[in-house]
Amino acid sequence: MPPPACPPVPAGLELFTDLYELRMARAYRALGMDRQEAVFSLFVRRLPRNRNYLLACGVEDLLDTLEGLRFGPESLAYLRSLGEFPEEFLRWLAGFRFTGAVRAVPEGTPVFAEEPILEVVAPVAEAQLIETLAMNQVGVQTLLASKAARVVAAAAGRPVVDFGSRRAQGVDAAVAGARAFHLAGVAATSNLLAGARYGIPVAGTMAHSFVQAFDSEAEAFRAYVRLYPETILLVDTYDTLAGVRRVVALAAELGDAFRVRGVRLDSGDLLALSREARAILDAAGLRQVQIFASGGLDEERIAALLAAGAPIDAFGVGTDMSVSADAPALDLAYKLTAYAGAGRTKLSPGKRILPGRKQVFRRFRDGLAEGDTIARAEEPPLPGEPLLVPVMRDGRRLRPRPPLAQARAETAARIAALPARLRGLGAADPPYPVAISEALAAHEREVRARVAS
Amino acid sequence: MPPPACPPVPAGLELFTDLYELRMARAYRALGMDRQEAVFSLFVRRLPRNRNYLLACGVEDLLDTLEGLRFGPESLAYLRSLGEFPEEFLRWLAGFRFTGAVRAVPEGTPVFAEEPILEVVAPVAEAQLIETLAMNQVGVQTLLASKAARVVAAAAGRPVVDFGSRRAQGVDAAVAGARAFHLAGVAATSNLLAGARYGIPVAGTMAHSFVQAFDSEAEAFRAYVRLYPETILLVDTYDTLAGVRRVVALAAELGDAFRVRGVRLDSGDLLALSREARAILDAAGLRQVQIFASGGLDEERIAALLAAGAPIDAFGVGTDMSVSADAPALDLAYKLTAYAGAGRTKLSPGKRILPGRKQVFRRFRDGLAEGDTIARAEEPPLPGEPLLVPVMRDGRRLRPRPPLAQARAETAARIAALPARLRGLGAADPPYPVAISEALAAHEREVRARVAS
Missing domain, CATH: 3.20.20.70 (Aldolase class I)
Structure with missing residues (x-):
């Protein structure tokens, strides 16, 4: 039975971006920089309180949106009315489509602080424009899936039913949230x-x-x-x-x-x-x-x-x-980690950025995850399962959206493969170990030294 | 400059309801009760922590949605696929339109616990169907406007800019939230x-x-x-x-x-x-x-x-x-307060319902609000300003949406007319007094005695 003809997000979504994204895109274009390749990484800086792990979610809706993102005439008319964008830039927007590549962890993968949930490689102006959408969608769905995983764990096998639509923060949070909850084990x-x-x-x-x-x-x-x-x-x-x-x-x-x-x-x-x-x-x-x-x-x-x-x-x-009441937001970041082939970072206190394209390797022993290492994507594979997989190239999905029932079963298996101390409600002691590979650490030192100079 | 052709909420929104609403609507219909007049009241049971008042918001978007609510063929096909609704009921849904009356406090009105933000008078099946939408929209917008009013108060005249779209709980919360913030004084x-x-x-x-x-x-x-x-x-x-x-x-x-x-x-x-x-x-x-x-x-x-x-x-x-981080949800309720001309309530502990149609009278002294009384809508007017005004009749708005700039100016005036102790960040001491009229108290006693028997 086909779903109703409603887009995953409202029409006009190309405008679901922050003014500064368009200002920067226009600047990149005016400066002849817009086609330079940029790498942006979407990650959580630190886990919120009461969370031993996060359950990645929201990438599938984001990919659908990226494939269809176009600036319609009404959106262009609005932007023109702001009186600051030249016609050349508006023409460029009229022809805009997202042509980048995306690598992401599969939905329902447990992730930890500083681990990329997704990485975008795209012309910098394009990668910049999708920041608000990517953070908003992956943010809310990861937030809600992660909360639901705790509720499901507490129910210890008894069915949990989502009754939250009346109190969710808006229609999108209720509908995308229901999917995130189901992915996480809600019946x-x-x-x-x-x-x-x-x-x-x-x-x-x-x-x-x-x-x-x-x-x-x-x-x-x-x-x-x-x-x-x-x-x-x-x-x-x-x-x-x-x-x-x-x-x-x-x-x-x-x-x-x-x-x-x-x-x-x-x-x-x-x-x-x-x-x-x-x-x-x-x-x-x-x-x-x-x-x-x-x-x-x-x-x-x-x-x-x-x-x-x-x-x-x-x-x-x-x-x-x-609303994930005890932790209603994630400290999520979407950060430039490479530009024109060179690693980038910033030095603001408390806001570390691991430079370059990265991969996360998860090691298992006796079927249980025992530790992750965040590595450079370019270095020889480390032991363990690489979590980030290519999901989009040239702005097109590499595979259709997996059936939700299948994603849900895989999610349950991934959660079951976490150490027991992470699956309980209390703070995992010790926390799950996440290391940085030697090559990534060396690259980070090198990039920090370069930008500090 | 016309806004882009995007509905205030996604297409398919007629399905933004809970299954039980449709089950009850079908039951009312099967039992010949669906045309009986019902009164539903939307109110907050208690203020969340850190809030001396709430700023009502979301009614204007809700009215737009109610005017346009129709069950399209794809939605009907989905409902048919559930295999539990008879064709007669689906035909009724195909012809559904909201025909009720709504009274509401103007957006930007400070409200307190148990005061109706809006009251719906409609055939019971219609009033029931809109519960999820009404609670979700008025809930999130009131939540966010109320939080923003505190931020604006703290900034003490300095401009506040909303940078929250990337971390909001979804697209709807970000967009409707931006409006709620602006109404509350965000620049x-x-x-x-x-x-x-x-x-x-x-x-x-x-x-x-x-x-x-x-x-x-x-x-x-x-x-x-x-x-x-x-x-x-x-x-x-x-x-x-x-x-x-x-x-x-x-x-x-x-x-x-x-x-x-x-x-x-x-x-x-x-x-x-x-x-x-x-x-x-x-x-x-x-x-x-x-x-x-x-x-x-x-x-x-x-x-x-x-x-x-x-x-x-x-x-x-x-x-x-x-996300209104310190209080991310409201204890919001949408409750049947009258049916077929008789007041209704329930007796569940901690979940008081004031029966019947109501009005709130706000008394002012020297330009400052000094207390509210919740009264029966039918009783002779009490001293003070009646807060609830008719906004919809026969499913049609009684006036167009007021310009946002005007609503924002009126909101600022309404906030300025609150006692100073409510406008600060600390807990108002004493809290704002909200009384129940003698006639309403008597009606409540009578209805409680009737349903307890």
């Missing part, structure tokens, strides 16, 4: 646009408003079950345990026709309520009726509930996952 | 799509990459100034104060042709560096060259810099403002 999303666009399983139960619209909760349950016999019933509108007892009464009323899959607890003390609900259901012989919990959940609360033995079978997670 | 945005779509002033300087691409910083400055004589020069790529001295040298070189407006400090100790930069510039007779600071700024850091006397003339603020 389903409530968001139909994400379901349609990416083929993610969709899920949903009922809202309080439905119960409220009836004169009694019992009547609301009866009506809903008639239409959705296998639904999950939301029981906390008035009194959670009374709601559970109404489900028991409904089971008695319906006999063999009772096929309700579960009850959903959405407020109150979820540990106590889940135990009491389980006891009530079991006493009524309704062992097959599952308990679904939601309401203010994040990975810490899920872990605490399960550690205390809460008999919860599945979790609905919204707000905290949808 | 300009770096984002061209936001500039084009909403007519926001755009600003930008240069990136480190431009400096890095040259063999020397002096050469990079010289080249850039030739094209952009009045630019702000980024001086921290290698050594901030050496960069400032290069600007001084450039001034000597160019003589009367030197028109550089400022230097930008983007890393390091901004207090010490701004003082030293100011001293260097002043000693060279360049008092007119301003100091622009950016890099990891938020309202607290800006306030601390200015309290310490940092000679900074303008601020570029990115990450922390663009």
